[in-house]
Amino acid sequence: MLDESFRILIAAVICWLNFMTVDLIFKLPESGGVCGATAIAQEVEKGGGNLNGGFMMGNIVSSPDASAGTLLASCGVFCAGLFGGFFAAVLVYIGNRICYDPGYAGTTGCITATLIVYGATQAGFAASDFIAGMVIAILTIQGISYVHASRLIARLWKVRCRLLRGCR
Amino acid sequence: MMIAEYPPEFLIGLVILVIGTIATAFPRPKDYLTRLINLEIPGWGLLLVMLSYNEALALFTFGAISVLSTYIYVRVMQKKAGGAGT
Amino acid sequence: MNEFVLVACTILVLIGTTAAMLERDPFNKLISLAVMISGIFPFIIDRGLLDVAIATALIAPLSTIFILMVCRRMPA
Amino acid sequence: MIAIYVCAGIAVYAALRVIFQRNTMRKLPFLNVVSFAVTGMIALLLPHPITIAAAAAYFVGSTLESNAIASTWAGGIKKDE
Numbered sequence: 584m585l586d587e588s589f590r591i592l593i594a595a596v597i598c599w600l601n602f603m604t605v606d607l608i609f610k611l612p613e614s615g616g617v618c619g620a621t622a623i624a625q626e627v628e629k630g631g632g633n634l635n636g637g638f639m640m641g642n643i644v645s646s647p648d649a650s651a652g653t654l655l656a657s658c659g660v661f662c663a664g665l666f667g668g669f670f671a672a673v674l675v676y677i678g679n680r681i682c683y684d685p686g687y688a689g690t691t692g693c694i695t696a697t698l699i700v701y702g703a704t705q706a707g708f709a710a711s712d713f714i715a716g717m718v719i720a721i722l723t724i725q726g727i728s729y730v731h732a733s734r735l736i737a738r739l740w741k742v743r744c745r746l747l748r749g750c751r
Numbered sequence: 752m753m754i755a756e757y758p759p760e761f762l763i764g765l766v767i768l769v770i771g772t773i774a775t776a777f778p779r780p781k782d783y784l785t786r787l788i789n790l791e792i793p794g795w796g797l798l799l800v801m802l803s804y805n806e807a808l809a810l811f812t813f814g815a816i817s818v819l820s821t822y823i824y825v826r827v828m829q830k831k832a833g834g835a836g837t
Numbered sequence: 838m839n840e841f842v843l844v845a846c847t848i849l850v851l852i853g854t855t856a857a858m859l860e861r862d863p864f865n866k867l868i869s870l871a872v873m874i875s876g877i878f879p880f881i882i883d884r885g886l887l888d889v890a891i892a893t894a895l896i897a898p899l900s901t902i903f904i905l906m907v908c909r910r911m912p913a
Numbered sequence: 914m915i916a917i918y919v920c921a922g923i924a925v926y927a928a929l930r931v932i933f934q935r936n937t938m939r940k941l942p943f944l945n946v947v948s949f950a951v952t953g954m955i956a957l958l959l960p961h962p963i964t965i966a967a968a969a970a971y972f973v974g975s976t977l978e979s980n981a982i983a984s985t986w987a988g989g990i991k992k993d994e
Contacts, residue, residue, distance in 0.1 A: 619983025678973035
């Protein structure tokens, strides 16, 4: 129905909102999960970024969280339909356990992304749009400029602290 | 796409094999660690060459043996460093 | 695999190889090696050898972890 | 068909950023972008049910590698001080 490049942009926005919401709810910018994430956060802060944003970037690097869950759910729906998305959730949970992480954020993000992508497939989108959209979404967080990305994440983290209590 | 009747991964694998062999023979900081890391490069090049013959069992065996030999080299280097007193 | 993806994977492999040869720090060498390995995987998938791809993807980090055991022993 | 072009282009761009970034720890987010893009390329190249296992195995392996590099780097610095 729509043009393919336009659909990819819409899918990128949907994926960005999905994984950012799940990551913020599960408090990824609060602290580093493993000591490697803390090292990345300190280097990002030393280069002019924000510490809380650096924690979230380090957590995304060093364990599969909701962004990886969104990508693998899109791959699963693209390859094997709705069942493939839930199988991807199991794989993300196993991957989280390998990387010494509790694995709540990844599994939750994967299940919500499976439902979103499957619903969008019924509404005229293709699942391959969501794969490309997730790659674009992760590029805006990790790939353009770590200074601006970490400051943006810190601003969203402050908004989340004001809305939902429970962080420090 | 075929270049001169060879599949592209065969040609890329040969290029990596040559570059990696030169890098392993003349490592820049001349110590064992750099040589061991550079030894990974022709290993993957050889895997890419073997890929163009479609033999799955050969690829399995090569990958497993490559990792095992890396582990043995690492143990040897640790034992040598411990024996030298560093 | 069409020409664009083939050229992109070739560029990934050649960038990784050149950088792994020219870097001096062991950690930077390992990161460049990871770039080279990510360029190799689409070739394995394109041949249709999914089992080899799964086994190789699980085996390749083990090699890096074994090398990191020595990097910790001799900090650069 | 545009999807796989997007993935390939982003992979090459992120690889160039990895090479030209000088700080070791700041290379790792760009390496993560490369691994995302290659995972997407793997899934888009061969739509078969087992491909999802291959993509997940590659992604988990790459993440484990980054995790090990970052942890070892942090531990080595801590031991130096």
